[in-house]
Amino acid sequence: MPESLWEGVRRRDRRALARLISRAARGQEIDTIRQLGPPQKPARVIAITGSGGVGKSSLIGKLIEPLRQRGRTVAILACDPESPLTGGALLGDRFRMGAALDDGVYIRSLAACSGRQAIADHLDAVIRLCEEYGFDWIIVETVGAGQGDTAVRAWADLVVLLLQPETGDELQWEKAGVLEVADLIVIHKADLPGADRAAQQVRAALELAGGTIVPVILVSSRTGKGIAELLDALESLPSKSRRGDDVHAFLNEAQQELHRRLRDPAATSLLALWRSGRIDIHEALRRLWELTGSPQP
Ligand SMILES: Nc1nc2c(ncn2[C@@H]2O[C@H](COP(=O)(O)OP(=O)(O)O)[C@@H](O)[C@H]2O)c(=O)[nH]1
Ligand SMILES: [Mg+2]
CATH class of the missing domain: 3.40.50.300 (P-loop containing nucleotide triphosphate hydrolases)
Structure with a gap:
């Protein structure tokens, strides 16, 4: 992950923006970008x-x-x-x-x-x-x-x-x-x-x-x-x-809700449980949903 490029974009460095756009347009960094959540x-x-x-x-x-x-x-x-x-x-x-x-x-x-x-x-x-x-x-x-x-x-x-x-x-x-x-x-x-x-x-x-x-x-x-x-x-x-359609709008909001809960300190051990296969995704989602999540930083 080219961390400095991200810092560059936030510093409003054109060349960093251009380079990250090139990567994204090629299908790179897509997950990272998605994980940014909704823009400030x-x-x-x-x-x-x-x-x-x-x-x-x-x-x-x-x-x-x-x-x-x-x-x-x-x-x-x-x-x-x-x-x-x-x-x-x-x-x-x-x-x-x-x-x-x-x-x-x-x-x-x-x-x-x-x-x-x-x-x-x-x-x-x-x-x-x-x-x-x-x-x-x-x-x-x-x-x-x-x-x-x-x-x-x-x-x-x-x-x-x-x-x-x-x-x-x-x-x-x-x-x-x-x-x-x-x-x-x-x-x-x-x-x-x-x-x-x-x-x-x-x-x-x-x-x-x-x-x-x-x-x-x-x-x-x-x-x-x-x-x-x-x-x-x-x-x-x-x-x-x-x-615009309902499915996308719903998924979008649901993702924000999930992101908020994933910031809860307890989410880390929950994810570890899921990673190790001791709980499945349904159980992980159920438990995650019960976390309040931390306030937005
Ligand atoms: N008469 C007229 N021609 C225009 C106008 N705007 C663009 N054109 C012409 O339409 C053609 C296509 O323009 P372009 O902006 O490349 O279209 P695009 O393919 O939709 O991006 C060019 O030859 C322009 O000069 C306008 O307001 N009036
Ligand atoms: Mg054109």
């Missing part, structure tokens, strides 16, 4: 999804500067090894120069992190590392149109779906799961014709589906239209419980 300061984790070319990278690039102006630190995880964000291509010259000095922004591309479980697990760990470092916001650019890809729910507080006018995306809106997974829908490239109509169609589709009506916001990364409104919405929308 949870970040707001936002997934930006939408099909390729809809403008996810462009939009994220536009969010950085106003976010910094609002005093937020932000980590951006681009699930695209060739993301134009990492090269700084989408960040304005002025910002790019400032960014080198600004330790409130961290941009990192990762190999594809779609809905596949193993990779989503690693993404979870990478997010947790960024939380340990202390970022206020973590924005993840995900690949794919999110068709039925409810996996994002497992790690995102808010899911933003980008659609654009007139590209045949309309056909996909009806597909189960695409709109449902989103907490906020952006009609992107609102500088193009047809954006208003697209917004109307989406609103109609949402009403038809009958679920919660999510905000639909017109945004153009090219002109800046709607960026402030989008940020306001992202700041004010209530976080869905991360690990």
Whole structure:
């Protein structure tokens, strides 16, 4: 266990963060990261999804500067090894120069992190590392149109779906799961014709589906239209419980309860009993549950 890397992350050392992220993305340190338990300061984790070319990278690039102006630190995880964000291509010259000095922004591309479980697990760990470092916001650019890809729910507080006018995306809106997974829908490239109509169609589709009506916001990364409104919405929308489905939410809380009890001084001998095979896991859990646990340090 590279202890110094952990200390580095807590000291806000970029290189330590980068190295631990590389390890986590390869599936190393996953258990250690899991054992950290819930973060002291949870970040707001936002997934930006939408099909390729809809403008996810462009939009994220536009969010950085106003976010910094609002005093937020932000980590951006681009699930695209060739993301134009990492090269700084989408960040304005002025910002790019400032960014080198600004330790409130961290941009990192990762190999594809779609809905596949193993990779989503690693993404979870990478997010947790960024939380340990202390970022206020973590924005993840995900690949794919999110068709039925409810996996994002497992790690995102808010899911933003980008659609654009007139590209045949309309056909996909009806597909189960695409709109449902989103907490906020952006009609992107609102500088193009047809954006208003697209917004109307989406609103109609949402009403038809009958679920919660999510905000639909017109945004153009090219002109800046709607960026402030989008940020306001992202700041004010209530976080869905991360690990959104009931099973994950339950397991998450149960794990916290177990961690609390494991800090009880009596837990050590209990674990030794279990390790030696003298009690089985059911008996160990039963006894562990009776411990009060120590107060949070
Ligand atoms: N008209 C218009 N084009 C945009 C806008 N934002 C991005 N684009 C263009 O859309 C293309 C894809 O953008 P990109 O951010 O790479 O999309 P991604 O694949 O979803 O990350 C690029 O050619 C951008 O210049 C916008 O607000 N308006
Ligand atoms: Mg992109």
